[in-house]
Amino acid sequence: MSSQEPAFPLLLRPNLAASYIGISRTELFRLLREGVIPSELPSPRVRLIPRSACDAYAATLAARALEE
Numbered sequence: 001m002s003s004q005e006p007a008f009p010l011l012l013r014p015n016l017a018a019s020y021i022g023i024s025r026t027e028l029f030r031l032l033r034e035g036v037i038p039s040e041l042p043s044p045r046v047r048l049i050p051r052s053a054c055d056a057y058a059a060t061l062a063a064r065a066l067e068e
Helices: 014-021 025-034 051-067
Strands: 040-043 046-050
Touching (some): 046 051
């Protein structure tokens, strides 16, 4: 892998997305259900979350932590 390639894929499965953000899988599914984090369903059994959406949510968590 070159230094240009991301360490994580552009689309993440729920387990990896939760780990990437640093939240539980249950919390991730709550956020998906509420529409806070967008996801794609390419097939009925596969849910993919854009890494950019995970980054955006993680940035909001960081901003909230700085406000406290």
